[in-house]
Amino acid sequence: NAGVTQTPKFQVLKTGQSMTLQCAQDMNHEYMSWYRQDPGMGLRLIHYSVGAGITDQGEVPNGYNVSRSTTEDFPLRLLSAAPSQTSVYFCASSPGAYRGYTFGSGTRLTVV
């Protein structure tokens, strides 16, 4: 099993550009989440989904957009990149029902 796959692994954007971070899982998990990790702040929840067509905001949703058209994919869109969005982004998935989350390997994003 590939587990949770995130692409790209590294990305540099200019301020104002938009892009999509891809996340795919092959475990048929219903729950998927996006986190950002910044030094000293742990992992903060951006958006999450409990199934295809159902998404909700986490702690730090501003500047990000998500959709969940299939069970497998949960892309994260940066609408207009800002330097404050420089971070490491993790996607995670879970089958729900009292189970934990499996994480992807992360995307390191730099906005200049």
Add this chain to the structure above:
Amino acid sequence: AQKITQTQPGMFVQEKEAVTLDCTYDTSDQSYGLFWYKQPSSGEMIFLIYQGSYDEQNATEGRYSLNFQKARKSANLVISASQLGDSAMYFCAMLSYTGFQKLVFGTGTRLLVSP
């Protein structure tokens, strides 16, 4: 709202000694799970151990054990016989089973194991 607090930004232990990493949590939910993840310098998040709020016994996974004190809302990770490869960031996290299952993290503790 859920909140996880890890008050130790850094811990230092010698090889083969035991170490306890602290975690306290705040929730009004009755049904929840507590997790510990390890993040080595390579950056991946590795699941270590899980404790359910209704589990009466403390969870153990090899050298890892979770000291769960429900009344005090604490879920400390104990690593026995530390190894050099245990040097990493450690995150405590909580998942509420009420409503949407959001996994919320603490700020982490950096553990350094010396020879």
